[in-house]
Amino acid sequence: MKNFLTRPVGELIVSNPFVDNYRKMWPFVKPYLFRAVLGLLLALPVGALDATVALFMKYYTDDVLVAKNAIFAAWIPLLIIGFVLVQSILTYLVKYLNTWVGNKITLDVRKKLFHKLLSMHSGYFDTTDSGYIMMRYNGDADTACNGLINNLRMVVTRVFSSITLVFVLLYNSWQLTFIAIGAFAAAGALIYVVRKKLEELVRNTVVISSIAMRAYNETFNGNRTIAAYNLQEDQESRFNHLMDEVFSLNMGMVKHTGWLSPVMHFIVSLGLALVFWQSSSMIVKGTITSGNFTSFVTALLMLYTPVKTMGDNYVDIKKAFLAIDRIFEIFALKTDIYDKPNSAEMDGLKKEICFKDVYFSYKPGVEVLKDINLTVPAGSTVALVGNSGGGKSTVVSLLPRFYNVTKGAITIDGVNIQNFTLKSLRNHISVVFQDNFLFTGTIRDNILIGRPGATEEDLKEAVKNAHLDDFIHTLKDGLDTVLGERGLTLSGGQRQRVAIARAFIRRAPIVILDEATSALDNKSEAVVQKALDNLMKNRTVFVIAHRLSTVVNADKIVVINEGHIVEEGTHETLLKVPNGAYASLYNAQFKKKEHHK
Known part of the structure; x- marks a missing residue:
């Protein structure tokens, strides 16, 4: 992988990933700031409702289960329905807004990346393979932008939920809270232990994925060569070796991060066991009520769920942040060919x-x-x-x-x-290459690339001078015949004449013919040469x-x-x-x- 495999391991790591990456993405977020902020604000009560449910358990236990308060018990079904309805509506609105903003940002980033790709000089394409371009210019936009919004929503929701749940814990028992928070802190510290190794694994996974894309692209474009030289077994062997590397990287990811969730689960469970042990004596002594205990445990379990999956979430966040870094590396590239002031x-x-x-x-x-x-x-x-x-x-x-x-x-x-x-x-300047590229679309579209504003008369003249008219008349849809990818449904001579018509309609005073007939047989060459003779008249060639x-x-x-x-x-x-x-x-x-x- 050119320009990528040789990068230093630490090159993509930033000093303050969270703040720095959101700062980089600010120009893309700014146009949609209102909806983005609205989505985040709506995420706050979604998180707060978790704490409300946990706090509600205290009064339910003390007033209904212990005190047998019939009036309060009658309101419980309505309260539950109300909580669930509000949380469901807010959750839907948050998801809709975040998806809308995420897709808009993704589109804008892709547009800017494609603009950057179009501006790059020929030497860049000479030294950069197709898998790298597809991965970096297309795949990274999805990973970065959707990851940016989803991770921000997740962080806001969980942070606010965690803060409100901690207040519920403190409200019920500050002694038990210190035991629980100590367990969570020990679990969270494990993330730092695997951080460096995780960054390297995520980066290498991206590299291998880009090479895999290149393999698919080469197989598609080189299918005839593969068939002609019986390269199926060789190509399959190379691809299988690549997939083995992907498997090794994935297993390396599991090896170095898969233990995070179960170990966190174990540590937090120890904290939970200590809470139960301490709370038993506190209930007996009357320091806390049964409602305090029930509410505390409910809040603790709600707080425990995001901590348990923190390892998996960290992997997703790291992928998004690395993708953002890679995108801005591309934005920072300088083309060698540009307009002087x-x-x-x-x-x-x-x-x-x-x-x-x-x-x-x-x-x-x-x-x-x-x-x-x-x-x-x-x-x-x-x-x-x-x-x-x-x-x-x-x-x-x-x-x-x-x-x-x-x-x-x-x-x-x-x-x-x-x-x-x-x-x-x-x-x-008009250029006719040895192997001219035809785009997906109609023959008309491919000719008008030369001069999009050309009239129908100009088009007919170009077709006639390129000796394409006889061939066009044999087609049911004529100039509106749709070509397949790269125009491979046409013969070599037909593709050359379409390219000559494209060059002719441009009406450029300078013409470059780069071995325009060298790949043709004698019969095709004779027809194409007549078309070229027409193109060369009164021009500098x-x-x-x-x-x-x-x-x-x-x-x-x-x-x-x-x-x-x-x-x-x-x-x-x-x-x-x-x-x-x-x-x-x-x-x-x-x-x-x-x-x-």
Whole structure:
């Protein structure tokens, strides 16, 4: 797990978890403060009613069971119904309000996390796997926000209930109260003993869960590769090993925390036994009445119930707090690609695009591009060719600022592209990749991504120029045909033509074709190439091509090997270079083609 497994154990621990985490979440809670506070205020009488019931037991015992007060006994059923009805209504209102607030906060946090994800640069996605993103950007929001509200409600209810119950204990017997409170204090101290170990176990459980998500995602996206290479047993073995780790972590959680509740139960029971032992002599001596004893024991048992489950509740609270910490780690991330202050709006390409002394590294100290100098006049077509891994795709990735140059500059009409707003820069560039991503939705939706405000006439023109019209006519719903996830129901050539239509409707003056036909068969390539020819008309085009036959008519061919520009010129001039890099590539492909004939 990149960037996660290697974190120091104590990195996510805050000095004052309760206060600090609620302080962090305050901006999300503030819009819903009225309902949140109302829910908490209504939780107070819910807790207080427990003490009222316990106190009521004194008068019931003394006045009904001992004194045989018939009038008081007649009111008992009505009092019980009244107590239960009020508590039930308040409990429902508290749950409704807290659920409403919790879900609203969760939605807001998810929206902000998704906004953050969209703002991250390409390098972030290169080094972060899908399981990590799904766990951190989606799962943590639920754990943190719902845990925040539920835990706050639980704490308020139980604290207020406990305070009022302690007053009932003191009212009935201060001597017995000290015995009971001593037992509770001993039980509560156990939480501190396992705190550190628990934090580590909870954190490791989250890590393993994110890896499990990645395994599901890889199986879904890589299902054909798994089938083609008979990787089912290998994948199953890896997943089973992962599940064994999950089992070990879960058992570790039980091992280190499962004993909390039974030990607390035992300690509190000892306290209860001491209370019974002490109260027996106090009743005989007349220090307390039978009603005092009954009320005291009732309050003690009510106080005992939340203490008994304190260990389990602490685990849930710790999960919520760690999730909050992880969320704010994400909010604190900085993207490498952003608008500079006072960035200008790009208003077209009039003269040229220049790469000036450009260097680039994906990792510090490992240069992928070195001293790239290239001038591309407006309206011309430049083809980038060379050996695989030489840096061709990296060059064109720098133009729309998927990455920033390490050194040097890229200028459009003399202006550094880093001085343009990202949105305006990218609005002037259309990109057709080798493997174009199609979103779930209709073909129309996927084309209009290029320019959402385009008219129906613009759409028809894009479809025609992309040579999609014949294919669209064969579909029952035409452009409104719904595509499955990633558009896998279409052939490779059909997906490419949808992407070309998307690029065409954008009407951008700059076009990047990143090996747009390399994955197609000859028949599909011929149709797609016609569509690309239409797209390239009257535009400034960067073409990355493996098949050199597709770039012979380019205004300039640039050969890039090992991050350097080793040759540039037209097809004819480069073929005349003795032992030239382009001539060697071209002749190798030509001879290979002749050999297959």
